[in-house]
Amino acid sequence: MRLSRYFLPVLKETPAEAQIVSHQLMLRAGMIQQLAAGIYSWLPLGYAVLRKVEAIVHEEMQRAGAIPILMPTIQPADLWIESGRINDYGKEMLRIQDRHDRSMLYGPTNEENVTDIFRRHVRSFKQLPLNLYHIQWKFRDEVRPRFGVMRGREFLMKDAYSFDLDAAGAETSYDAMFLAYLRTFRRMGLTAIPMQADTGPIGGKLSHEFQILAKTGESEVHFDAAFEAIDFSADDLSVAELKALYAAADDKHDPAACPVPAERLRSGRGIEVGHIFYFGTRYSAPMGATVIGPDGATQPVHMGSYGIGVSRLVGALIEANHDEKGIIWPEAVAPFKVGIVDLRPDDELSHGLAEQLYDRLQRAGVEVLFDERDERAGAKFATMELIGLPWTVTVGPRGAKEGKVELKSRASGETAELDPDALVQRLAG
RNA sequence: CGGGGCGUAGCGCAGCCUGGUAGCGCAUCUGCUUUGGGAGCAGAGGGUCGGGUGUUCGAAUCACCCCGCCCCGACCA
Numbered sequence: 001m002r003l004s005r006y007f008l009p010v011l012k013e014t015p016a017e018a019q020i021v022s023h024q025l026m027l028r029a030g031m032i033q034q035l036a037a038g039i040y041s042w043l044p045l046g047y048a049v050l051r052k053v054e055a056i057v058h059e060e061m062q063r064a065g066a067i068p069i070l071m072p073t074i075q076p077a078d079l080w081i082e083s084g085r086i087n088d089y090g091k092e093m094l095r096i097q098d099r100h101d102r103s104m105l106y107g108p109t110n111e112e113n114v115t116d117i118f119r120r121h122v123r124s125f126k127q128l129p130l131n132l133y134h135i136q137w138k139f140r141d142e143v144r145p146r147f148g149v150m151r152g153r154e155f156l157m158k159d160a161y162s163f164d165l166d167a168a169g170a171e172t173s174y175d176a177m178f179l180a181y182l183r184t185f186r187r188m189g190l191t192a193i194p195m196q197a198d199t200g201p202i203g204g205k206l207s208h209e210f211q212i213l214a215k216t217g218e219s220e221v222h223f224d225a226a227f228e229a230i231d232f233s234a235d236d237l238s239v240a241e242l243k244a245l246y247a248a249a250d251d252k253h254d255p256a257a258c259p260v261p262a263e264r265l266r267s268g269r270g271i272e273v274g275h276i277f278y279f280g281t282r283y284s285a286p287m288g289a290t291v292i293g294p295d296g297a298t299q300p301v302h303m304g305s306y307g308i309g310v311s312r313l314v315g316a317l318i319e320a321n322h323d324e325k326g327i328i329w330p331e332a333v334a335p336f337k338v339g340i341v342d343l344r345p346d347d348e349l350s351h352g353l354a355e356q357l358y359d360r361l362q363r364a365g366v367e368v369l370f371d372e373r374d375e376r377a378g379a380k381f382a383t384m385e386l387i388g389l390p391w392t393v394t395v396g397p398r399g400a401k402e403g404k405v406e407l408k409s410r411a412s413g414e415t416a417e418l419d420p421d422a423l424v425q426r427l428a429g
Numbered sequence: 430c431g432g433g434g435c436g437u438a439g440c441g442c443a444g445c446c447u448g449g450u451a452g453c454g455c456a457u458c459u460g461c462u463u464u465g466g467g468a469g470c471a472g473a474g475g476g477u478c479g480g481g482u483g484u485u486c487g488a489a490u491c492a493c494c495c496c497g498c499c500c501c502g503a504c505c506a
Binding site for chain 2: 017138344
């Protein structure tokens, strides 16, 4: 992508309304644009990151056996009356009347919706286990939206729903999601600690929320220091072991009853990026989502639901990866892998080399943002640092004479002088 | 939902207290010079001062009502 042809409205100054660093940087880097309180448009750079995050979530869900579907944003209120949940969400739920005066709502979640799909088509235990998920926009009319996409009213969420014959099966499904979550966050370079949690309006008895540690987190969290020793990227992570370790957000944490000795207890702030629930027959029973078991008896299925705040993750990623100059994207979610700073577009030799590298990198399948604007070096470097691409290639007359360009890592700041072949090889790898 | 604050050019702000029809920096456009860390000079464009009502000869400025946004607290992917 040529920057001169892209749409990247960066800001030099920090908009007054943004309080936390991720919100400030998302606005300054031209990723989002606020339309109303808690409602944002995603501009090209922000949308590119959102799609990267989405893609990882899709891959890990499917790896864990979940099947993608797409349910609507608008639902009939009838379904929620049937589940008995119509009033549980209170004013958080946006209600709408359609032209026939039928009561509709903008879905804050889709348990009823998916349970309805299930009950219409599944009859036998032989079709279980089943896990259906989608990534769809939700609306929760928060009393006080804030912190940009971290607490928006409209937000993109991945929600998966598992169906099993019995509690034991449901727990297996739960554990599979538990593991998939750890892997998902890990792939984005984030360590999320699973914590015991309340079930809220979703209902149920077993629940964990996944919290990323960050100074600007919304909730106070407490956890066993043993978590610090765990390698979350290990292939043989044990869900049972992780579940046994103590970790809880403030609301669940009782210092008097805490099983962890004080010297082993760690406290910090956390950003909740995922939340999983096992709620048994909470929806299947009232809504008649049943199967015939091996014994010939009809019984309600055991369900769980599993959410990841996809749009919130974009903010959380920035909270976890930035410095005073801007964002530092982990490669897995970067909007572009490389930025080329064409220092002197008016210099034939230097500009020619930059063009050539742009072309070669693109053909090697590398996502490149090519800054060939007629701007000063300082402005270009500042833009690159702000938007945080993992790699910057600087091409100027000085190096071009020697046939060299500079490669710089945004994360480490390390630089290397390379010739074009070595550069392409290194970045294409 | 309780408490507080703000709304003046695309962004950041001043002007308001003490009424006299709007200003600064950045950004934008044109020209020239410049070009390895957010350039310089010269010129130009851009505002129903959030909206309404009232007071007044006269309202960005005073009063009242409404709307929007932000912050603190109680609640949540």
